[in-house]
Amino acid sequence: MSIIIVLIFLLLAVASLIFNHRRTGIIFALLAFSLILLAGSGLLTQITLNSLQAIPPLETPHWAKRNAVLILGIGTTQWPATSHISTHPLGYSRIHEAARLYYLCKQQSNVCRIITSGGDPTKHGIAEAVVMARELTEIGIPSSDIIMEANSRNTYENAKFSNEIIHTQKLDNIILVTSGFHMTRSLLLFQSFDLHPTPAPSDRLSSHFSLIPLSQNFALLDLGVHEYTGMGQYFLYNFMGWNSIHKK
DSSP states (O other), X not given: OHHHHHHHHHHHHHHHHHTTOHHHHHHHHHHHHHHHHXXXXXXXXXXXXXXXXXXXXXXXXXXXXXXEEEEEOOOEEXXXXXXXXXXXXXXXXXXXXXXXXXXXXXXXXXXXXXXXXXXXXXXXXXXXXXHHHHHXXXXXXXXXXXXXXXXXXXXXXXXXXXXXXXXXXXXXXXXXXXXXXXXXXXXXXXXXXXXXXXXXXXXXXXXXXXXXXXXXXXXHHHHHHHHHHHHHHHHHHHHHTHHHHHHO
């Protein structure tokens, strides 16, 4: 997305110069150049990521009588020349954190569940929830303690459909596991369903500072822009009253 913005600025600069709007063309060219330097160097990227990743890791969780670790999907990966489907690379830290919390929970409480939440937005023929559940059982989590929510297509639906499971199972303590950059928006959407889970960010991303613009910094910035776009959409929908309609 950030690269597209740079290209738009450059196209506007060229168009302005073609139509003899030299001052406007220079302004757009400077905007494109500034964005390349700020984003590509990692400075703007890190500022964006820091604002999203303010929540620290959950080291000493509180456990109640009926607990659930709710893990959000981030997509699946189809391996070439095979039918094997695995969690997206950015999702493995979520698997690890969910398992860690589950084992801590089992040391202090009898009722410990893991809810895997995610449908099949990547159209691989299998839901994220099912893939995550399989990977959790492969590292020793009993399948009887895993609940799959396999219908959600986005974070809003993660919250909506998980809310139904939480109330049906009468769970009184929820820990939310997702990536650090995704946690702020996730909590916002869960709170819209009057859910207030304890956040447990599974990872923290950092840009790589460089005098030469790096593509990885643009990619990380796009993750942050996507989160802010999603939050902006949420507030817009709230203002227009659409979220209250969708909850019904």
